[in-house]
Each structure stands twice: as C-alpha cells, then as structure tokens.
Amino acid sequence: MKARSLSIDDPALDCPIPPETVGRLIKADPDGAASLLDGIPEATRARLAVWLYGRSHTHEIGVRVAATCDGATLRRAAGIVGNALYDLSRRPYAAPSHGTRAGTGRITLGGAQRRA
Secondary structure, eight states: OOOOOOOTTOTTOOOSSOHHHHHHHHHOOHHHHHHHHHTSOHHHHHHHHHHHHTSGGGHHHHHHHHTTSOHHHHHHHHHHHHHHHHHHHTSOOOOOOTTOOSSSOOOOSSOOOOOO
16 A cells, blocks of 8 residues: 655645644653654654644744654655755754844834835
C-alpha cells in the first residue's frame, strides 16, 4: 500500500497524532517536547512537521519537529515541501519579526498627514 503524499496546501489533511498530544507539544518546553517526540516514529514526525508548519500558529513548532527527521523521510512525507522544511529546520534559529519595521518604529493608522 502506497502512502499518500502530504502537502501543506491540502485542506483535508488530518493531524497524524492525537489532538491531546499536539496540545502537550505546543505547551512543552524543549526537553518536554523532545521526550514527547521520542515516542513517535520518524515517518509520523515528518507528517506532523508538515501539518504543524502549514498552520500559522504552529509554524515554528513544525520546523522544530522537522529538525528531528532526516531529509529522505521529510521528502517521502511531503515531496518538495519536505525538502524546503528540511532546509529550514537546519538553519540557525531566528526570532520572528512579525510587525517590526526598520525606520521610525511608529505605526500610524490614519494614513499620511498633511502639514499646512
């Protein structure tokens, strides 16, 4: 039986582990997360990494889970997405920069103001 190829674009994609385990993984510190992942087979971890990465609120956790998998396993789980996830998971961690801008550091909601 051939395994179904996964994609982060697949809206019907189901999580490969129980929701309770996902909740514990999201809340866990790095050591706790590692112990949770230890009991999960690598192929399932690869599918989990893709599933987590495809959701904005668990994107970073997906990259961390991908770091526990080898490239071939991620490729088998998600093809080109698996390749990209493998590469991302091997880069040094950089904190997200959501909402930050270079320059003034001010955000205005009223648009440009004219001065007389």
